[in-house]
Structures are given as C-alpha cells and as structure tokens.
Amino acid sequence: MIKAKGLKKTFNKGTIDEKVAIDGIDLHVSKGNFVTVIGSNGAGKTTLLNLISGTVEPDAGEIFLDGSRVTHLPEHKRAKYLGRIFQNPLTGTAASMTIEENLAMADLRGQPRGLRWGVTKARRDFYREKLKMLELGLEDRLKESVSMLSGGQRQSLTLLMATLSLPKLLLLDEHTAALDPKTAQRVMDLTDKIVRENNLTTIMVTHNMHQAIRYGNSMIMLHEGRIIFDSEGDSKRALTVEEVVRRFGADLKDETLLS
Amino acid sequence: MLFYGFWRTIPISLEQGLAYALVALGIVISFRILAFPDLTVDGSFALGGAVVSRLIMEGVPPIYGILMAIICGFIAGCCTGLLNTRLKINSLLAGILMMTILYSVNLRIMGRSNIQLLTVNTLLTPLENLDVNRFIPIIAFFFVLTFIVKFLTDMFFQTQIGFAMRATGDNEQMIRTLGVNTDNMTVLGLGMSNAFVAFSGALVAQDQGFSDIGMGIGMIVAGLAAIIIGETLIGKTTVSRMTLAAIVGSIIYKFIIAIGLRLGLAPTDLKMATGGMVILALGFPALKKGKEAKLHLRGV
Ligand SMILES: Nc1ncnc2c1ncn2[C@@H]1O[C@H](COP(=O)(O)OP(=O)(O)OP(=O)(O)O)[C@@H](O)[C@H]1O
Ligand SMILES: [Mg+2]
Numbered sequence: 001m002i003k004a005k006g007l008k009k010t011f012n013k014g015t016i017d018e019k020v021a022i023d024g025i026d027l028h029v030s031k032g033n034f035v036t037v038i039g040s041n042g043a044g045k046t047t048l049l050n051l052i053s054g055t056v057e058p059d060a061g062e063i064f065l066d067g068s069r070v071t072h073l074p075e076h077k078r079a080k081y082l083g084r085i086f087q088n089p090l091t092g093t094a095a096s097m098t099i100e101e102n103l104a105m106a107d108l109r110g111q112p113r114g115l116r117w118g119v120t121k122a123r124r125d126f127y128r129e130k131l132k133m134l135e136l137g138l139e140d141r142l143k144e145s146v147s148m149l150s151g152g153q154r155q156s157l158t159l160l161m162a163t164l165s166l167p168k169l170l171l172l173d174e175h176t177a178a179l180d181p182k183t184a185q186r187v188m189d190l191t192d193k194i195v196r197e198n199n200l201t202t203i204m205v206t207h208n209m210h211q212a213i214r215y216g217n218s219m220i221m222l223h224e225g226r227i228i229f230d231s232e233g234d235s236k237r238a239l240t241v242e243e244v245v246r247r248f249g250a251d252l253k254d255e256t257l258l259s
Numbered sequence: 260m261l262f263y264g265f266w267r268t269i270p271i272s273l274e275q276g277l278a279y280a281l282v283a284l285g286i287v288i289s290f291r292i293l294a295f296p297d298l299t300v301d302g303s304f305a306l307g308g309a310v311v312s313r314l315i316m317e318g319v320p321p322i323y324g325i326l327m328a329i330i331c332g333f334i335a336g337c338c339t340g341l342l343n344t345r346l347k348i349n350s351l352l353a354g355i356l357m358m359t360i361l362y363s364v365n366l367r368i369m370g371r372s373n374i375q376l377l378t379v380n381t382l383l384t385p386l387e388n389l390d391v392n393r394f395i396p397i398i399a400f401f402f403v404l405t406f407i408v409k410f411l412t413d414m415f416f417q418t419q420i421g422f423a424m425r426a427t428g429d430n431e432q433m434i435r436t437l438g439v440n441t442d443n444m445t446v447l448g449l450g451m452s453n454a455f456v457a458f459s460g461a462l463v464a465q466d467q468g469f470s471d472i473g474m475g476i477g478m479i480v481a482g483l484a485a486i487i488i489g490e491t492l493i494g495k496t497t498v499s500r501m502t503l504a505a506i507v508g509s510i511i512y513k514f515i516i517a518i519g520l521r522l523g524l525a526p527t528d529l530k531m532a533t534g535g536m537v538i539l540a541l542g543f544p545a546l547k548k549g550k551e552a553k554l555h556l557r558g559v
Pocket of ligand 1: 012021039040041046207
C-alpha cells in the first residue's frame with residue numbers, strides 16, 4: 001500500500017539550526033496492516049507522516065502510494081489516498097463551521113468541488129448515523145459550531161472525518177495525547193474499532209509503549225530519524241514493555257514512553 | 260434644531276450606507292472569511308468608479324459599464340491573491356502593491372484625475388427623474404440590489420466551494436489534507452471580494468455624479484469600521500449574520516458620520532475619526548482583559 005525508500009529530510013540545511021529529522025528510512029506497509037510507530041520527542045515521527053502526506057518534501061528518497069509515485073505530488077493531490085489526524089485536536093476541524101459542514105467537507109475528500117449544496121438531505125441522514133456510533137450525542141447537534149465541542153469530542157469528530165470516505169491509508173499522529181486518560185482510551189478504542197471494521201491500512205504514531213504494543217500488527221521504533229527496531233506478527237504479539245526497555249532503555253531517555 | 264437635523268440625516272445615511280455596503284461585504288469575504296488582510300480595496304474601489312465613468316463617457320450603456328467594473332475588480336483581487344500565493348509576497352504588502360499599481364491604472368483609465376457624470380445618463384438617471392422625492396427610488400434600488408447580492412453570497416458559502424473557502428480561512432492545513440488547493444481558494448475569494456468593492460465604486464460614482472482618483476482613500480478603514488459596528492449588534496456566528504452585519508454596519512457608520520458632521524466635525528477630520536473608531540474597537544478588548552486584540556489573520 002505504501003512504500004518508502006531511502007527517505008531523508010534535513011531542516012534548515014546549511015544553517016546553524018540544521019537538523020536532520022529523517023535519516024534514511026525504508027518503510028513498507030501492505031494493505032490492511034496496522035503499524036504503530038514509537039519514539040521519543042524529536043525522533044522524527046511527525047516528520048515521517050508529513051513526508052507521506054506531502055506536507056513536507058523529502059530531500060532524497062521515493063514514496064509510493066497504492067503503486068503510484070507521489071514523492072513530489074503536492075499535499076492536496078494526495079488527499080484522495082489519505083485520512084489524517086493530527087497531534088493537536090484543533091488542527092483536524094474547522095472550528096467556525098458546524099459539525100455537519102465539517103463532515104460534508106470530509107465526505108468530498110480528494111474529489112472536485114462545485115456549486116452544488118455543501119450539505120444535502122440524504123448525506124445529513126448518513127452523517128447522523130455515523131455520529132451515533134461515537135455515542136457522544138453529536139447526532140443531535142449537527143448544526144452546532146465545532147468550537148462548542150470539547151477536545152475529546154473534536155478529536156472523535158476528526159476520527160470520523162478522517163475515516164468517512166474510507167481512505168487507502170490512515171495516518172494517526174498521537175491523536176489521543178492531548179486528551180484526558182479516560183477520553184483518550186475511548187477515542188483509542190473507537191479508532192481500533194473503525195480500523196478493524198473497515199480493514200483500513202493504518203500508521204499510528206504514539207508516545208506510549210503500552211499502546212504501541214497493544215494495538216496493530218506491527219511496530220517500528222524511531223530514534224534520531226532512523227528505524228532502530230521493528231517487529232511484526234507473532235514476535236510483535238509476544239513483545240513486552242520490559243523487553244523493549246531492556247534493549248533500548250539506554251537510547252530512550254524518555255519517561256513518557258513508558259507511562 | 261438638533262433633533263430636526265438628526266432626522267434629516269436618515270435618508271442620506273441610508274442612501275450612502277447602502278451604496279457603500281458592498282465594500283463592507285467584500286471586506287467580510289477577505290478579512291473575515293479568508294482571514295486575509297487585503298488592502299487592495301482602496302484601489303479597487305476607485306477602479307470601479309474609473310471604469311464605469313470612462314465607459315459611460317464613451318457611450319457604453321451604464322449596465323455594461325458596471326459589469327466591466329465588476330470584472331476589473333475581480334481581476335485586481337486575483338492579482339493580489341497571486342502575488343501572495345505564487346510569489347509568496349506577504350499578504351499586507353501584496354495588497355499595498357496592488358493598491359499602488361491601481362492608482363496609475365485608474366489614472367490611465369480615466370485619462371485625468373476625475374470625470375463628471377452629472378450631465379450624462381447613468382443607471383440612476385431614470386430613478387432620479389421619477390416624479391417623487393429622489394431618495395425613495397434610489398434607496399429602494401440600492402436596498403434591493405444590496406440584499407440580492409447578500410443572499411447570493413450567503414448561498415455561495417453554503418456550496419461545496421463555499422465550504423472550502425471558509426475552511427481555507429479557518430483551518431488551512433485541515434482543508435488541504437481534504438484535497439483542496441487553498442491557494443486557488445485564496446485567489447478566487449480575493450477576486451470576489453474586490454469585485455464587490457469595484458461594484459460599489461461603480462454605484463457610488465454614479466450616485467455622487469463623478470468619479471475621482473482619490474475616492475478610494477480610506478475605504479478599507481471605513482469598511483472595517485462598518486463591519487465592527489455591525490458585528491457588535493448582529494454578531495458573526497454564521498455567514499448570513501456576517502453579511503447582514505456588514506450592511507447594517509455600513510448604514511450605521513454613515514449615520515454616525517452624518518451626525519458627527521452636523522455636530523461640527525470638520526470633513527477633513529473624517530478619516531482620522533474613522534481610524535480612531537477602528538483603533539478603539541480593535542484595541543478595547545486588549546485594554547479590558549489585558550489580552551491581545553483578536554483578529555485571526557493569515558499570510559502576515
Ligand atoms: N518545520 C520544521 N522546521 C525545522 N525543524 C523541524 C521542523 N519540523 C520538525 N523539525 C525538527 O525535526 C525533528 C523531528 O521532529 P518531529 O516533529 O518529527 O518529532 P516527533 O518525533 O514527532 O516528536 P514529538 O514526539 O515531540 O511529536 C525535531 O528536532 C524538530 O525540531
Ligand atoms: Mg510529533
């Protein structure tokens with residue numbers, strides 16, 4: 001589904017602030033797989049997702065999505081392949097617009113937009129059905145502005161928006177990190193449910209070792225822009241936090257990873 | 260005496276407020292919906308006046324003159340958008356550049372610094388020749404026209420493209436991940452905004468009976484003042500509220516100005532007074548809560 005070869009990205013090249021964020025990454029995620037990505041602050045996790053989505057252009061390497069080369073394709077032209085949720089709950093929705101308007105925009109992901117009505121009666125019923133799944137009562141608040149929602153509600157709505165038109169690849173960037181533990185768990189369970197039900201190919205970045213081990217069928221660990229460990233299938237299932245810490249504890253001076 | 264003067268200012272405020280309302284409506288699209296601080300307005304307003312007067316003098320029917328003015332305003336706005344999105348010029352500077360360029364363009368179009376329209380037939384001449392108080396048909400005409408434009412604008416912002424444009428101003432990153440070319444949305448929105456402004460310039464030129472190279476000076480600040488006044492009364496929670504606020508605000512602004520003039524404000528101090536109003540309105544929240552004035556803008 002997604003293939004990346006020899007990806008490299010250095011920010012502020014040739015200046016005093018030069019920072020190698022991605023230092024040669026090869027990645028292959030086949031259809032229907034759920035990969036978790038773990039690593040400490042500044043390891044390059046977000047940058048890796050930005051390279052895949054086209055938010056950032058690589059200095060070297062190639063990216064293929066669904067068989068086509070997208071390395072230098074602008075972000076808005078990759079949209080038809082990708083659903084994405086950001087680290088910051090405010091990034092995923094347009095706050096001044098209503099819940100149904102946000103869903104309607106997500107409904108047209110990657111499609112040409114015209115002068116037809118943004119929200120139609122038939123689609124509104126569909127959105128209502130989908131919102132019921134969140135069990136947050138949002139189905140009765142379709143015409144309310146998103147700015148009225150809490151962070152957890154907004155991130156749940158973003159999750160729905162990102163998966164509404166069943167993207168070929170779902171990119172999740174610590175999408176539960178800014179939520180309180182209980183809400184975070186709810187959103188994570190919901191994510192897992194949606195991903196399984198639709199068999200979505202998913203890359204999920206997380207800071208939390210337990211989460212990385214518990215969800216998905218393979219895991220990679222990033223450190224200073226490189227993949228230092230990967231594990232899949234049975235060996236991933238047998239993985240424990242203690243084992244990972246024993247092997248990489250020295251590198252990962254980052255307590256949040258283990259919390 | 261004062262009371263009598265107060266009532267006398269109402270028809271003239273209505274007439275002018277409605278004639279200038281499309282400027283405020285245009286600024287709603289740039290500043291509020293796109294969050295783009297577009298300063299092209301001063302130039303595109305005079306552009307509308309210049310185009311319509313020149314064409315009327317050339318014997319073109321006024322209605323075609325107005326259409327041409329709208330098209331020229333659209334192009335001017337698109338140019339500002341292109342300077343910002345393609346050449347990556349800061350949004351404020353892009354607007355100032357276009358405004359400056361338009362000064363020369365407007366002089367070229369008019370061939371001199373002003374054109375009198377009092378002796379020729381304009382779109383408003385048939386209304387002025389009716390056998391009633393001049394204000395009645397003119398105000399009715401501007402009223403109907405302004406509200407038609409308002410409703411069409413409201414409808415546009417309920418379409419798929421309209422949603423994409425609103426989201427471009429609200430959360431550019433988000434709508435780009437949904438496949439929208441936000442640069443194109445910015446260019447299109449600025450084109451629409453300045454088309455409205457030029458439309459207003461074309462109407463005002465015919466209403467006042469002349470167009471002048473300086474007629475756009477201070478237009479952006481006056482438009483902002485109108486929007487701020489309107490929004491305090493009507494709010495800005497939905498697009499239709501914002502557009503209504505622009506129209507109502509424009510009328511009230513003209514009313515305040517008319518009262519001010521009656522109370523002895525020198526016409527030469529008008530722009531200073533308007534500027535002061537905007538500074539107060541934008542800065543007041545900062546003084547009160549010790550916070551930054553909240554005007555979310557992109558590209559600066
Ligand atoms: N736009 C940018 N300009 C300059 N440097 C950047 C930029 N984006 C990321 N970096 C740098 O690249 C490195 C990797 O950042 P990245 O955001 O990918 O880390 P991360 O693994 O997502 O970290 P976190 O867990 O804190 O989110 C960091 O050192 C960061 O400072
Ligand atoms: Mg990150």
